[in-house]
Amino acid sequence: MHAMRRCPRLETFLNGGNGNLSALSLMPRVRTTLVGPQKNAQHGWHVHPVVHGDVMELMGDRSNQDPAEIKNYCPNVRSLWSGIKHFAYPISVIPFARHQGRGSVFNSVGEKTVLTYANIFEAHADEFPDAVAIACGDVEVTWSQYDEHAARLAAAFEINGLGEHSKVGMFMYNCPEYLITQYAAFKNRVTPVNVNYRYLDDELLYLLDNADCEALVFHSSLGDRIQRIAHRLPKLRLLIEVLDSSSAGVIGAIPWESVLDDHDPATRIVRGVDDLYMLYTGGTTGMPKGVMYPMGSFTEGFLGFYTNSAGLPAITSIEGVTALAKMIHTGSGQPVGMPCCPLMHGTGVWLGALVPHLMAGKVVLLEGQSFDAAEMFRVVEHHGVGTLIIVGDAFARPMVQALKQQSDTGTPFDTSAVKMIMSTGAMFSSDIKAEIFEYMPTTVVMDILGSSEGGMGQTMATKANINTTAKFGAMPNTKVINFETGKEVVAGSGEQGMVGVSGSGVPIGYYKDPEKSDRTFRSFDGVRYSFPGDMAVVEADGTITLLGRGSNCINTAGEKVFPEEVEEAVKTHDVVADCLVFGIPDERFGQRVVGVASVNPGERIPTGEEVIAYTKTKLSSYKVPKQLVFVTTVPRAPNGKADYGTARTLFEEAQGSSQS
Template identity: 25%
Template sequence: MAASAPSYASGTATTPLLGETVGGNLERTVATHADRPALVERATGRRWTYAELNRDVDAVAAGLLAAGVAKGDRVGIWSPNCAEWLLLQYATAKVGAILVNVNPAYRAHELAYVLNQSGVRLLVSATSFKTSDYRAMIDQVRPDCPALDRVVYVGDASWDELVAGGAEVPADAVRQRLAQLSPDDPINIQYTSGTTGFPKGATLSHHNILNNGFFVAELQRWTHEDRVCLPVPFYHCFGMVMGNLGATSHGACVVIPAPAFEAAATLRAVHDERCTVLYGVPTMFIAELNDPDFDRYDLSSLRTGVMAGSPCPQEVMKQVIDRMGMREVTICYGMTETSPVSTQTRVDDSLHRRVATVGRVHPHVEVKVVDPESGLTVPRGTPGELCTRGYSVMLGYWEEPERTAEAIDAARWMHTGDLAVMDEDGYVTITGRIKDMVIRGGENIYPREIEEFLYTHPDVLDAQVVGVPDARYGEELMAWVRLRPGAEPLTAERLREFCRGRLAHYKVPRYVHVVDEFPMTVTGKIRKVEMRERAVEILGLDAGTAGDTASS
């Protein structure tokens, strides 16, 4: 019997990589599709053709030059989805500034860390959104952010002043700066939750993100006729790379249904704008399918899209294909550090492939599955750690060479920390995680970051955080805590109150379990596997129970 092939796959492709900057690519698209629709913002009714989009991008870029933004300077963006987010994305790319994405759910503690760690000089922010008063939080942290020279707020006079300042620079200044840029220059920093208690800034180049966005769209067979509905956040690769860059590299139109996800607004946008493409994590599609007015919307224009962020239940995939008409919907797998996509299903893959796997290797990318101990590639069908290599691997973590070296080995393989199996046809199934990352509703959460924060609670002696199953979000957070002697009982509500306003909402534990000791191995290591197993029993989740539970 022949030995099984090694779990290695290389993404051969007839379409070459793009060897240009983000700004250069946009200008090439504009030259071909100047009069075609480029951007629709549903909340305000504003619309841009490609010529109009490029004009406004250049105006913002000129404003950045007038503000003294140099190549390599960091410009932050802290806002839910809006047209200005996209304008700033391309304007910073044209002047060679590094766009620093700040999660709209962050609170003051996280904001201050990101601004200081990346050295943001100019921050563009919303004034507020939902319960977040961005202006107040910026005022709170600004004295502790010495590099921050200027704050500009979308929708008020400061944004208009930034743009108007561009009139002071020569007409060809943006072109001149663009000509000085290389595709390999860093252009974007995206923060991922870190195991050291603070997020790490994955630093990405023009080459990284332009090509990844382009090939994600290529595998969905996009053309300039496509209209792309993006309810996913721009601060994440899903929105700004797979969405925005996928669209502009193909001359397609971006439709922003709302500042943040709303099922009804998304369905209405598809209906009114005749969108052909829809993105989302499984929880978004579930919400759309369960919208009480679902049957009133005409979704017949939909053809394809991407579902990513967490595994897709088979019944949900069936309904997305049958009820939403997305016959060519694809599944993507990746991580911020790989720009993000490494594997993707194809538009003609079977239903089974789309729910049981995360597809096969992307064009111009390599993937392999290795034994975590020896580092050797395992035979197909054997579980191991998934690694990926190619143009998409980040430049590194911003100013953290030691953390970079832990993630990217000497041969430039990115170690994902995910356990995977590759089948004989090259399709990859994710079976677990070596790291203890929790995926809640598409958000990647590293428990260590939350544990470090919980240690600041005056009654908490020690804390461990694990993910537990949840029907709606895939996983929810459960904190196991040891209390200091004489401390008052700690309920889930009391802990949530402590976290509120200081941690992003999705990082706040839903459940609390007070213990005297944690399960440990004989060598003193915390047994999180056992904690997760016991959590299911404690919370009655195996019986379908889900509620705000505190136990002791």
């Protein structure tokens, strides 16, 4: 029989008084039962706070009470609001004492572990140790292995002097080691930095230097680039090499396997909501920038995305996340997601990995370094993938082709497990969605309007209801602002504005770039918004139609190409005097990079192919123009500003002449 003990301050807090949660810390660390009920006189409902060992349950006695309403009465109670179905149904569970041992989710008496990815993952490793966390080819990593490997890597970071806000670069193709490195960084309060594996020497040097990377985990097939630039990065103190198809060879690098073998798992530590998360952009409006988020709001934002999409109430505790994950695993089974796009981009790592891992899901990775739709569908069949994450038409078109070709053989792919296709980062055309539904009629498509700087809208499509291309339902905290008038765009007016999103998910800013931060993250009517640069109109029904980026950024297969960077590279050719680069529509990739150029007086005019080949030695292949036309003079305004409209016309005329 447990001893019973009253806690008046706690009861006062729970039932409408001025108490606070510090009462939890007054609880003795013994098995205790807190008696009740206590009546809230103003609202006419009762709460029974009952403590059993290390947890406290709040019991409500009104069967018709709305949990959200009760939450408003006690807004400071962090809990899992699971609803009141009958008398004495648990409304919430609040920890008040520290568990001992590896499975602890409490920091100290009265101090609950904060809601961050590392803390959630550790709880999942304890609750679902044998469930598969990552699958890639023949390799499967269970949740206990995921946690242990990350803890060993975290120990290596700590021994090498990496701690809070230190940076570790991840220069890898999709692989389990990428996600393990990210988790290890989360564990040690280190900031993971995504590095585009397409970057060549100068691009790579810029990003690693700009990010202040002190460690780098990389694939050995990319090691030659590291070897050439490492001596120019004085802050880089730790190189860890993941062996893939090429042999190791970077001087001073430690093999991945040795790092795991030589270090015991790091002890779990206390972490904070202000730990830094950072994702480098693809250079949409200039050179790549590190978008900074506080880890607490970053985690809560994706947890909110998950629960909102599933029509579930908000969850604000580790215990709540674990309880929901257990319910999902027991009911519909473990979530299985597949990022078909690179983990180095936000779409892949956020929607493809961090979202399914919130519920202790399995993340299935493709082995190939480029997208193969037929391979993808074979892996979908093998693992029973429930959610596919893609980047618009560049992935959807090959998927349609693979589905058609396989169907024509008489043995179509089994896609019955795929309940949802999630897409963001590039246009997903309505006609391509329709073709997808012909082969996958029960699948739902979620098309998301978002960027590294925040999510702004989404739309759902089914076989029976296919939405218009580039039309999205706005999030509750999304506005379209006309900065010329300083007012919000009026629905149905046809007026154009810039899409902005507010709320706790707005980033801190860009790393080491306060001026760019001030332009992108600014206030409207006293509220701070993120304005990544997307232009749109608001339709009469309240939906928003995306017009594109205000800048001349080119989006090719989800990769962002900044024209001025390409133009400068082309102009380093000996005979090129000037150049303008832009995107034109492309059936598969959304946009294709092309351009016009002129030569210095008296110089011979080279072929476009010759200059393109030269540019490939300077830039990543996706940035290089696919076509280049030479003109007498590159069009510019008197003030020197580029005239992209005329340049595009000149290119189209040249193409027409060559085809006639």
